[in-house]
Amino acid sequence: SQTIHQWPATLVQPVGSPLSLECTVEGTSNPNLYWYRQAAGRGLQLLFYSVGIGQISSEVPQNLSASRPQDRQFILSSKKLLLSDSGFYLCACFGGQWQFFGPGTRLTVL
Amino acid sequence: TQLLEQSPQFLSIQEGENLTVYCNSSSVFSSLQWYRQEPGEGPVLLVTVVTGGEVKKLKRLTFQFGDARKDSSLHITAAQPGDTGLYLCAGARGGSNYKLTFGKGTLLTVNP
Numbered sequence: 001s002q003t004i005h006q007w008p009a010t011l012v013q014p015v016g017s018p019l020s021l022e023c024t025v026e027g028t029s030n031p032n033l034y035w036y037r038q039a040a041g042r043g044l045q046l047l048f049y050s051v052g053i054g055q056i057s058s059e060v061p062q063n064l065s066a067s068r069p070q071d072r073q074f075i076l077s078s079k080k081l082l083l084s085d086s087g088f089y090l091c092a093c094f095g096g097q098w099q100f101f102g103p104g105t106r107l108t109v110l
Numbered sequence: 111t112q113l114l115e116q117s118p119q120f121l122s123i124q125e126g127e128n129l130t131v132y133c134n135s136s137s138v139f140s141s142l143q144w145y146r147q148e149p150g151e152g153p154v155l156l157v158t159v160v161t162g163g164e165v166k167k168l169k170r171l172t173f174q175f176g177d178a179r180k181d182s183s184l185h186i187t188a189a190q191p192g193d194t195g196l197y198l199c200a201g202a203r204g205g206s207n208y209k210l211t212f213g214k215g216t217l218l219t220v221n222p
Contacts, residue, residue: 004152032208043198043214044153051208090152094208098143099200101152 002027002095004102012108019064019078021105023091026072032094033074035066037087038104044090050074081109113137114201116213124221126188131216133199134181140202142175142182143210147196156184189220 003026013019025031032051036044046059048066056066063082067075074091086109091102115134123129133142141160145153157166159175159182166173170193172185186193196217200210 036212042196044200044212046209046212049209088150092152098155098158099210100155101145104150104152106150 002031002093002100004091004093004100006089006091006102006105008105009103010106010108012110013081014110015083016080019076019081019085019107021076021089021107023074023076023102024072025074025093028072028093028095030071033068034092034094034099035074035076036090036092038090039087048076083109085109113211114199114213116197116199116216118216119214120217120219122219122221123189125190127220128185128187129189129218130183130185131197131218132181132183133201133213135201136180137201137203138179139211140179142179143200143202144173144182144184145198145200147198147215148194153196153198186218189218191220191222194218194220 005024007022034049035047037047038044048056048058050056050068053068053071064078089105092099113135117132141158143158144156146156147153157173162177162179164175170187174183196215198212198215200212202210
């Protein structure tokens, strides 16, 4: 079965600083991978998804970018964080018939 | 545009009570998934429903997919404090789950 790791678990960053969140997946190969943001513990907004190495699709215009340097690694980045980037970031993997989620990263931008 | 509407948004009940939460849309989905999420953790899949009219049971939880595959409901019998959490529905279209549309969730609190 798939296992998704995310780090860090929590992060506090000043406005204007860079960001790098990492997601790695075990137990599968060539998965579809996703980055979601969840605000205020409510619904999930899809930010990016990837169907393979180097293939990134962006769902909404924003201050963030994503990269997939390896088959089971997905990275979320920003050059300069905004206050509005605060939230709970979730990485997910498509496991055949449904999506599995990682434990999430809580990002606070001050 | 919010394609999946969940209701109620908040629900607080006493242990032992029954409850139903709803997930409605004007769009047809090829499948619909229900997740439960606890604070500070990722959502955990409860069930996937695929066929219109399908009913699935998971212990005290009963899930139903509407005949037209536009809506779904989750019924919990004899709720327990451990059922507390955010219940999210998510719909997939086009026969693939590679992109899901999520509702905003129902935040359930079961008081002992």
